[in-house]
Amino acid sequence: MSTLPKRIIRETERLISDPVPDITATPHEDNLRYFDVSLKGPAGSPYENGVFKLELFLPDDYPMTAPKVRFLTRIYHPNIDRLGRICLDVLKNNWSPALQIRTILLSIQALLSSPNPDDPLANEVAQEWKGNHAKAIATAKEWTEKYATP
Amino acid sequence: MSDSEEYEGSYEYDNSDEGSSLEFSDVDYGDDNSLNELEHEDTHAKVMFSFPTSTTSSGIPTHRMKYQALCIDEIQKCIEQKVKELSDLLQLDIGKCLVLLLTYGWNEHKLLDDYVNCKEQSNLLLEHGIYDKAFPSNLNCLLTKETGEEVICSICCCSPEPSEPMSFFSLFGCRHKFCTDCYSHYIQTKNEGSQVIIDCPFSDPKCTLKVTTLELNVLSDFIEESIKQPKENITQAKLISEDEIKQLYNLSSDEEQFDSNGNVINQFDDDKEENEREVTSINDIVYDFHKAMLKREREELDSKRNRTILSKYWYNVSNQYCMTQVKRFKHCPYPDCESVVEFLGFDSDNIASIEEQISLLLIPLVRCGRKHQFCFACMEVSHAPCPCKVVEKWKQKCEDDSETLNWIQSNTKDCPKCHSIIEKNGGCNHMSCTACNYQFCWLCLGDWSSHTNNYRCDQYKGNDSLDGDSVRASLERYMFYFDHFNNQRISHDKDREILEKFESRIRELQIKAGVSWIETVFYKECVTALLECRQILKWSYAFLFYVPKCRGKQLVEAAQWQLSDKVERLSKLFADTPASEVLACKKSFLYIKSSMIVAQEKFLETCIDIFADPTTMISFKRRLNIT
Numbered sequence: 001m002s003t004l005p006k007r008i009i010r011e012t013e014r015l016i017s018d019p020v021p022d023i024t025a026t027p028h029e030d031n032l033r034y035f036d037v038s039l040k041g042p043a044g045s046p047y048e049n050g051v052f053k054l055e056l057f058l059p060d061d062y063p064m065t066a067p068k069v070r071f072l073t074r075i076y077h078p079n080i081d082r083l084g085r086i087c088l089d090v091l092k093n094n095w096s097p098a099l100q101i102r103t104i105l106l107s108i109q110a111l112l113s114s115p116n117p118d119d120p121l122a123n124e125v126a127q128e129w130k131g132n133h134a135k136a137i138a139t140a141k142e143w144t145e146k147y148a149t150p
Numbered sequence: 151m152s153d154s155e156e157y158e159g160s161y162e163y164d165n166s167d168e169g170s171s172l173e174f175s176d177v178d179y180g181d182d183n184s185l186n187e188l189e190h191e192d193t194h195a196k197v198m199f200s201f202p203t204s205t206t207s208s209g210i211p212t213h214r215m216k217y218q219a220l221c222i223d224e225i226q227k228c229i230e231q232k233v234k235e236l237s238d239l240l241q242l243d244i245g246k247c248l249v250l251l252l253t254y255g256w257n258e259h260k261l262l263d264d265y266v267n268c269k270e271q272s273n274l275l276l277e278h279g280i281y282d283k284a285f286p287s288n289l290n291c292l293l294t295k296e297t298g299e300e301v302i303c304s305i306c307c308c309s310p311e312p313s314e315p316m317s318f319f320s321l322f323g324c325r326h327k328f329c330t331d332c333y334s335h336y337i338q339t340k341n342e343g344s345q346v347i348i349d350c351p352f353s354d355p356k357c358t359l360k361v362t363t364l365e366l367n368v369l370s371d372f373i374e375e376s377i378k379q380p381k382e383n384i385t386q387a388k389l390i391s392e393d394e395i396k397q398l399y400n401l402s403s404d405e406e407q408f409d410s411n412g413n414v415i416n417q418f419d420d421d422k423e424e425n426e427r428e429v430t431s432i433n434d435i436v437y438d439f440h441k442a443m444l445k446r447e448r449e450e451l452d453s454k455r456n457r458t459i460l461s462k463y464w465y466n467v468s469n470q471y472c473m474t475q476v477k478r479f480k481h482c483p484y485p486d487c488e489s490v491v492e493f494l495g496f497d498s499d500n501i502a503s504i505e506e507q508i509s510l511l512l513i514p515l516v517r518c519g520r521k522h523q524f525c526f527a528c529m530e531v532s533h534a535p536c537p538c539k540v541v542e543k544w545k546q547k548c549e550d551d552s553e554t555l556n557w558i559q560s561n562t563k564d565c566p567k568c569h570s571i572i573e574k575n576g577g578c579n580h581m582s583c584t585a586c587n588y589q590f591c592w593l594c595l596g597d598w599s600s601h602t603n604n605y606r607c608d609q610y611k612g613n614d615s616l617d618g619d620s621v622r623a624s625l626e627r628y629m630f631y632f633d634h635f636n637n638q639r640i641s642h643d644k645d646r647e648i649l650e651k652f653e654s655r656i657r658e659l660q661i662k663a664g665v666s667w668i669e670t671v672f673y674k675e676c677v678t679a680l681l682e683c684r685q686i687l688k689w690s691y692a693f694l695f696y697v698p699k700c701r702g703k704q705l706v707e708a709a710q711w712q713l714s715d716k717v718e719r720l721s722k723l724f725a726d727t728p729a730s731e732v733l734a735c736k737k738s739f740l741y742i743k744s745s746m747i748v749a750q751e752k753f754l755e756t757c758i759d760i761f762a763d764p765t766t767m768i769s770f771k772r773r774l775n776i777t
């Protein structure tokens with residue numbers, strides 16, 4: 001296996017020594033590019049009190065390409081599909097090599113606070129979100145309780 | 151000639167081997183020629199037409215399309231010119247103008263409108279990620295040497311060692327510094343993704359300043375300079391080592407075998423007829439070598455393209471420019487060809503668009519800078535005389551009908567009496583037709599009444615001729631055209647295989663005979679012409695399938711016969727002439743070729759003339775379900 005770039009070592013060190021509030025990211029022992037992430041649902045959102053598990057992988061050409069992130073816990077959100085894939089600009093076109101794991105996870109947390117049903121990934125969820133907002137929020141809360149409560 | 155002298159040096163690599171040096175000069179020679187060819191075509195870009203004449207000899211207008219064959223570098227020059235003009239007009243740095251054009255999707259009109267009408271021009275610039283103050287004439291200040299340990303490149307997280315300063319690069323407008331390695335890697339990643347609008351990588355908060363070519367130039371030069379250090383390695387890689395040659399020749403490092411082959415090459419001049427087998431094997435070797443060299447050439451061309459991040463960036467910009475004007479520019483559809491054809495209008499005022507030309511059943515046939523012929527409308531390899539619509543229908547028909555046909559042929563039989571198509575879906579061989587109630591045997595199609603008392607019918611008896619119109623009969627017409635179409639396709643492919651193989655053989659002989667490369671050009675020309683005519687013949691069958699019975703059809707068929715006759719004659723000449731005599735037979739080749747070209751032009755004209763008759767046009771279109 002190739003040696004881990006300095007950049008990844010630095011980032012990992014900082015994630016552990018100076019963790020982001022409500023977010024943990026721990027690398028696998030046998031693969032230091034693979035992280036187990038857990039993320040608390042932001043207060044004031046239907047995901048409040050939920051703890052969501054994600055996986056994060058740093059591809060070979062990281063940081064030139066974005067990390068690959070996916071929700072493992074099921075979540076009712078217009079920009080996250082049933083496989084946990086996330087539609088987020090900084091993970092795609094707006095990725096910049098100066099961004100970090102930390103900033104990406106914060107962006108994901110922000111996405112939970114402010115979903116964007118106009119640029120949906122899960123179409124049905126987005127329709128519900130726009131057509132029957134109250135019901136969508138209720139479902140999101142229900143799912144949070146069902147799947148994301150420890 | 152002077153070129154071969156230049157390569158004297160490389161002879162030293164294989165001084166022990168006459169054979170290899172011979173091949174070596176052959177290839178270098180070919181290499182040079184192809185370069186000349188390219189240069190020649192690049193500098194002589196001129197207006198060309200989709201049909202040789204503006205009317206057919208019987209006076210029917212051909213409404214030909216005007217076009218120009220370009221290479222990607224010419225597109226770049228054209229963009230540079232455009233940018234320069236804009237730069238003069240707006241009094242803005244060239245690189246910034248390019249970014250503006252890119253962010254405006256090449257809509258110069260809207261750009262100028264916005265620029266002139268906006269209150270604060272610097273705001274408009276900043277909005278588009280362009281620094282509003284003028285760049286200094288020298289941008290070398292973008293490169294800095296940093297020493298302090300507190301300096302850190304936030305992409306790789308590296309800081310300079312106390313003893314060794316690190317190079318950093320930043321854009322003039324924001325001065326967000328990243329180390330030159332990361333910056334160039336960043337640009338490379340963007341280049342690979344064909345992204346032409348590139349932001350500064352800084353992200354906290356996001357910097358939207360765009361990288362301009364002026365700045366890119368500084369970085370690119372720096373990177374070039376720094377990889378120039380091990381330059382010797384690069385030049386060395388260009389010379390082929392002895393081992394490599396052997397590898398190209400597909401030989402083991404066994405010296406003996408190599409020598410004996412070299413001898414065979416030498417012997418060949420003395421006794422030509424001897425050892426045909428070995429000659430063919432040499433042919434194969436030369437061919438393989440030639441192929442390997444072509445591959446090498448291409449790789450070199452690729453590496454040239456990737457040479458600097460700036461040139462790659464320009465390459466992407468040029469491509470993007472063409473892509474945004476798909477009606478005007480088309481990329482050559484041939485594999486590995488990067489040529490572009492530019493649409494320049496028509497030579498008649500009666501039509502305005504390609505669509506209109508297509509509706510007149512004409513074909514906008516073009517040739518790219520590397521002489522590849524294709525249809526500008528449907529981007530298929532040349533399909534004259536078939537209009538695009540016919541090609542589409544024909545292909546669909548071949549796909550649909552061949553399936554149906556196969557199924558019908560393998561699963562059904564006609565009732566011997568009423569010719570209904572019958573599928574046997576189980577049961578014994580005693581069939582009774584549901585249409586006419588005829589009782590017959592499935593195996594021999596004979597009357598069942600003769601099958602009693604252990605009658606055996608495992609012998610084939612010639613089928614009765616079918617009168618009456620069965621589905622099978624209607625398929626027959628299609629099968630006729632399809633067979634001919636397919637035959638030409640196969641001939642075309644086979645001819646190409648053989649002739650291309652031969653071509654390298656001819657080149658080899660030309661070296662031996664000591665004649666100029668120009669002397670052998672005719673061979674290549676004849677091959678190309680033959681293949682193109684075969685292509686035309688092939689499509690002519692699809693065309694004729696849809697042409698209704700009319701007087702014009704007979705003329706087309708007559709012209710087709712003429713062309714096919716010439717094609718066969720040239721093909722025969724190719725087959726009958728041993729490689730060693732090709733050069734001597736130049737005149738015959740050229741003679742038949744030119745008469746073939748005449749027949750070809752005549753044929754294509756006849757195919758256009760046929761639609762001068764409106765009733766033919768209408769019933770033709772009806773057959774194709776177009777209005």
